[in-house]
Amino acid sequence: MLTVADLSVSYGPIRALRGVSIRVGAGEIVALIGANGAGKSSLLRGITGLVPATGRVTFDGRPIDGLSTPQRVALGVAMAPEGRQIFTDQTVHENLLLGGHLLRGRPQRIAANIDRFYALFPRLLERRDQIAGTLSGGEQQMLAIARALMTEPKLLILDEPSLGLAPIITADIFRTLVGLRRDGMTILLVEQMANQALAIADRAYVLEGGSIVLEGVAATLRRDPRIREAYLGGDLAHHAA
Incomplete structure (x- = not known):
């Protein structure tokens, strides 16, 4: 459904994204996890055309990196942005x-x-x-x-849907995402709450310093000691509190 190849995003002299490549298969939930400032939102903005980017973005079999954001939306890419941004x-x-x-x-x-x-x-x-x-x-x-x-949309992109929400509300929303996948929706989920994201995702990517440092089956990454130490410890402690 979505292939991103060697995508880079810069804000003036600051390079926020460094040659990132990911793929999202039809009917998958793919999670993108990482700390604040890792480049997660920059990647989404590059995919949706909200910021200039170099590299290739292919959606549903056609290149879209030369298209405007409204054109990408019309093809079937939709995003619920960080901070909701409702009217x-x-x-x-x-x-x-x-x-x-x-x-x-x-x-x-x-x-x-x-x-x-x-x-x-x-x-x-x-x-x-x-x-x-x-x-x-x-x-x-x-x-x-x-x-x-x-x-x-054919692809639903979610940027930090749990931000500022109580754990019980986050759980409700994540259950809804699983239901949407069951109905055939393809989802790219950017989320700081790594444990919850990996629990519902099929595959995942870990972004650090603007680059992908790990990728794989979400259940496998959830058991990876590096992921547990870097992302899941604080996550689990927060929810136990």
């Missing part, structure tokens, strides 16, 4: 309508998708007419995911 002055329902902009002129399709995501996230249905900025952090994350799904 805080609009209602939940209006956010979903705005997410369905690619389907404008097809109101029945938009309505059917909204009904589907209200079923997926019942809490959003309860808050249908509530201003999105007044939602809890977990509800805002649900809305950000549902809004991204309104574009009917």
